[in-house]
Amino acid sequence: MNGTIFDSLREQVRGQVITPGDADYDAARAVHNGMIDKRPAAVVRVSQVADVIASVNFARDNSLDLAVRGGGHSGPGFGTADDALVIDFAGTSGVRVDPANRTARSEAGATWADFNHATHAFGLATTGGIVGSTGVAGLTLGGGIGYLARKYGLSCDNLLSADVVTADGKFVTASETENDDLLWALRGGGGNFGVVTSLEFRVHPVDMVHAGIVIYPLEHAETVAKFYRGHLAAAPEEFGAFLAFHQGPPVPFLPEQWHGKPVCIVVGMWTGDLSEGRHAGSRSSTLHRWQVPWWVRCHIPP
Numbered sequence: 001m002n003g004t005i006f007d008s009l010r011e012q013v014r015g016q017v018i019t020p021g022d023a024d025y026d027a028a029r030a031v032h033n034g035m036i037d038k039r040p041a042a043v044v045r046v047s048q049v050a051d052v053i054a055s056v057n058f059a060r061d062n063s064l065d066l067a068v069r070g071g072g073h074s075g076p077g078f079g080t081a082d083d084a085l086v087i088d089f090a091g092t093s094g095v096r097v098d099p100a101n102r103t104a105r106s107e108a109g110a111t112w113a114d115f116n117h118a119t120h121a122f123g124l125a126t127t128g129g130i131v132g133s134t135g136v137a138g139l140t141l142g143g144g145i146g147y148l149a150r151k152y153g154l155s156c157d158n159l160l161s162a163d164v165v166t167a168d169g170k171f172v173t174a175s176e177t178e179n180d181d182l183l184w185a186l187r188g189g190g191g192n193f194g195v196v197t198s199l200e201f202r203v204h205p206v207d208m209v210h211a212g213i214v215i216y217p218l219e220h221a222e223t224v225a226k227f228y229r230g231h232l233a234a235a236p237e238e239f240g241a242f243l244a245f246h247q248g249p250p251v252p253f254l255p256e257q258w259h260g261k262p263v264c265i266v267v268g269m270w271t272g273d274l275s276e277g278r279h280a281g282s283r284s285s286t287l288h289r290w291q292v293p294w295w296v297r298c299h300i301p302p
């Protein structure tokens with residue numbers, strides 16, 4: 001596609017419009033999953049809602065597919081597409097906390113590390129992803145599971161309202177009192193209902209927590225998984241944990257011969273009373289395992 005057609009978009013937005021041939025095109029089209037190698041027609045790094053409205057209108061008027069990127073962590077790479085216009089929110093990552101009303105409003109490019117950092121200052125948090133680099137928008141629109149989900153519900157359960165630019169370029173707010181059907185769709189329906197420019201969440205009193213990670217040789221996975229299932233079902237809701245299969249990470253407490261080898265990992269977090277929670281994740285076990293001193297006192301890890 002002729003790059004000059006984007007000149008009119010450049011005139012309408014404050015953010016950068018990057019097309020093939022621009023020095024940072026390869027960086028602008030990259031997403032978290034390195035196996036995804038798409039070549040969009042242009043990437044627009046939006047700086048404000050006006051840029052989003054202009055971009056949506058431009059894509060529609062020029063029959064371009066539109067892809068939307070928040071944190072860029074979609075496994076299948078839905079935040080980019082060949083020959084599409086990509087709206088990239090990475091430059092909009094502000095989070096405004098309202099401690100009196102226990103709410104927080106996030107711009108669409110914020111990651112969970114950005115969000116946790118902002119709300120922790122007020123001793124507040126909501127359910128986010130277990131990895132800080134995932135995007136608030138993409139994760140919430142898909143549902144969103146995290147350490148706090150057992151007590152406070154999914155990320156989308158805590159979504160109070162969202163500002164959205166619809167396919168016809170209109171700006172609307174979706175909440176319980178306005179466009180409630182759109183809010184219902186956004187709460188887990190993914191990114192197909194419009195371009196979300198900000199999200200307002202309910203936040204909860206969560207300050208310091210205990211967190212830890214335990215790594216087991218893969219041959220113990222069946223035993224670990226059975227124990228995990230039973231233990232979690234009976235554990236207090238303040239305890240959240242995840243079981244995963246990984247390549248052994250190069251962390252100091254894991255012997256070097258296990259680095260890069262298949263291992264079974266359990267990560268957990270206690271968000272209740274700190275004096276009670278010390279033992280919630282500790283269970284005696286005869287299994288061989290490596291672990292950080294279980295229950296490190298910290299705030300929600302970025």
Ligand SMILES: Cc1cc2nc3c(=O)[nH]c(=O)nc-3n(C[C@H](O)[C@H](O)[C@H](O)COP(=O)(O)OP(=O)(O)OC[C@H]3O[C@@H](n4cnc5c(N)ncnc54)[C@H](O)[C@@H]3O)c2cc1C
Nearest residue numbers: 069070071072073074078079130135138139144145191196
């Ligand atoms: C390392 C890693 C850890 C993960 N951990 C968790 C976890 O703990 N819990 C969990 O629930 N999921 C987790 N996921 C999955 C993750 O929630 C999804 O991949 C999610 O789509 C990522 O959101 P993003 O904004 O980073 O991705 P992006 O690739 O930027 O966006 C993915 C899709 O979301 C939609 N979208 C994003 N922003 C907007 C917007 N502003 N308006 C409209 N639509 C939008 C679009 O359809 C977009 O294509 C993880 C993924 C990875 C790679």
